[in-house]
Amino acid sequence: MTGLAETLAEWLARGDAVALVTVADTRGSTPREAGAAMLVARDRTRGTVGGGRLEWLAVERARALLDSDHNADRLEVPLGPAIGQCCGGHVTLTVERADAHTQDALAAGERRAADARPVLLLFGAGHVGKALAVALALLPLRLRWIDSRAGEFPDRLPPGVEAVVSDRPLDHLAAAPAGAGYLVLTHSHALDFDLTEAALRRGDAAYVGLIGSATKRSRFERWYAARGRDAATLAGLTCPIGAALTGDKRPEVIAALVAAEILVAFAGHAAKTT
Structure with a gap:
């Protein structure tokens, strides 16, 4: 399975604007752990930060970032009735415009994770x-x-x-x-x-x-x-x-x-x- 680093390299080479969404922090019951990440382009995504309404909000915020002049954003999401997701915990997401430096950091992280398996x-x-x-x-x-x-x-x-x-x-x-x-x-x-x-x-x-x-x-x-x-x-x-x-x-x-x-x-x- 292609890792996020390789996918990001391919998308950047095509000239796509891409955002990286990362689970920065969690409290209570959440669908994914801190460090989980996904890539968001204007017409596709790869990876997951938990699915459901949480991920829908993440994709929406990432694409808004790509259409703006900003390079980073932060999203605090309580997983309760307000978004129709019943985990009951709290997720902090970071959203950043991805570039070659992001790809290098993802590749290094994937190598460390692979070595620790x-x-x-x-x-x-x-x-x-x-x-x-x-x-x-x-x-x-x-x-x-x-x-x-x-x-x-x-x-x-x-x-x-x-x-x-x-x-x-x-x-x-x-x-x-x-x-x-x-x-x-x-x-x-x-x-x-x-x-x-x-x-x-x-x-x-x-x-x-x-x-x-x-x-x-x-x-x-x-x-x-x-x-x-x-x-x-x-x-x-x-x-x-x-x-x-x-x-x-x-x-x-x-x-x-x-x-x-x-x-x-x-x-x-x-x-x-x-």
Whole structure:
């Protein structure tokens, strides 16, 4: 998905007048957080500051700014009956005429946000792996998709996904940063077990997911115990993955459910470590 910085560069290159609307402050219940932003031109918008009447007012004010001699404006919006939006909080919006300096600042902010995203290692490029790569590419993650079979990766990767062709996946797992997540669904049960064991033994994973059934989990637990591993670490294992809809094994459905699991896991890990 194109970021606001790239979009702004394209619009400015076409000669469009553009305003940047940013959520500067929030109080109480609001539809977006501070820092959320959108671009407004005279005939199009990109991004969102929360939708509804709030966003309508923001777009109206931004276009009024573009038709004036001013470079900046500020909008205080109580989200209550006065505007027909029932969140009940309060939003402060800043509106500024955008230029090349704005584009540079947006690009720098997007780079910082991307660098701060949690890392997820996806092992396996089979049919479920392909569905997962598409679903996970939409999330605020740094996704590394690892398989030894170069021909299994699609010709066009989902945006933002890094494909890694390697016959040493354990090395990539060992090199991952603390707080990373791991999704294991390779073409080999033996490799699945080795990767899952290594992820659990790290002790710092936000999420460890192993594809398979309850039977596969039981087999893994017995194998894990036979190797003398600490059974308490098995509490950190999600297997089966995407089990909220038991029995629906369509890859796209599994991918949607796993994506939700991972977001919850990363949020919980962040809450525990901050």
